[in-house]
Amino acid sequence: MTVHPSLQTYADAWTHSIESIAELVKPLAEGEWNRRTPCPAWSVRDIVSHIIGMESEQLGDPRPIHSLPRDLYHVQSDFSRYMEMQVDVRRHHTAPEMTSELEYMIIRRARQLRNETRDPETMVRAPLGAEQTLELALRMRAFDVWVHEQDLRTALVQPGNLDSPGATIVRDTLLEALPKVVAKDAGAPASSAIVLDVHGPLEFLRTVRVDAEGRGSVDGSPSLGPAVTLAMDWETYFRLACGRVRAAAVGERIKVEGDQDLATAILQNFAVTP
CATH class of the missing domain: 1.20.120.450 (dinb family like domain)
Incomplete structure (x- = not known):
């Protein structure tokens, strides 16, 4: 210890x-x-x-x-x-x-x-x-x-x-980078919300909110009218976020609802590791 x-x-x-x-x-x-x-x-x-x-x-x-x-x-x-x-x-x-x-x-x-x-x-x-x-x-x-x-x-x-102690640390670390991906890199509009729904061995629902000044934050509460909802399994999520695959290669494992252009921009900027 x-x-x-x-x-x-x-x-x-x-x-x-x-x-x-x-x-x-x-x-x-x-x-x-x-x-x-x-x-x-x-x-x-x-x-x-x-x-x-x-x-x-x-x-x-x-x-x-x-x-x-x-x-x-x-x-x-x-x-x-x-x-x-x-x-x-x-x-x-x-x-x-x-x-x-x-x-x-x-x-x-x-x-x-x-x-x-x-x-x-x-x-x-x-x-x-x-x-x-x-x-x-x-x-x-x-x-x-x-x-x-x-x-x-x-x-x-x-x-x-996929649900070991390290997985939880990876999830939390990747989620910290999500507001920048959505608000800055993908250019989500001010006063919008993007929902991420992840299932599988590690399940979680997170909402990225972009405020009136264009700053992003993430929380665990649902949004009633999100601009985009992205649903995928945990393995697809971390592989995308860690740059192991591109969205085009795993498109069948990602369900997109809402603004298709914004969803595409988010997925194109999803990788956050060096």
Whole structure:
């Protein structure tokens, strides 16, 4: 148990997801590590490499000294270049090397979380030399490992854990970004409401309200006259919001009522992860 209860939810979700990932990849044959995943340009090995690298940085380990190849055409920004470093340095590691490094990292990181005594507002290392609070760092690690667990499950055709502790954190984090998607990116008109109705393992109904000044907010109360209602299953929702699929590819899983042009604009801007 961590000293601060506000951190425990994130630590528990992280533990559940990271242990699920370890179970998923432990029995894989060498060739299975090269399977493509829904995460753009990354294989099973790449995702596990990314997780190992990010958790190692949370432990305070130095980043690898490594030059990226020039033909990684999916690397288009400083952020993606930063993330790719931990991935590319492990691209030729064998299956036993990958699983043993993952298991050792989990042991070290779990010990760190059990013994965590720092205040949640303590500033810690973040990508690109930035800083973030410890609470935000743990929240984002819980978010990241659950989403990547789902990437691996899709690639390995082993569905599961769609309603695990990490799923709830991912839901809440994605919903926080929804007002910007609707009000700013999609340009929903002032004094309008957009309803999102999600069913499946994780069910929820949320209304995004755009006030007279064009600012968006989200709440759990229904709207009697929404401009748009979007209904979809939970898996479709998080895959869209995390940039794993485009709306056109899963159109049959999305039910749209109301202003079709506004619905299209919302769905085109639905992805909120880097």
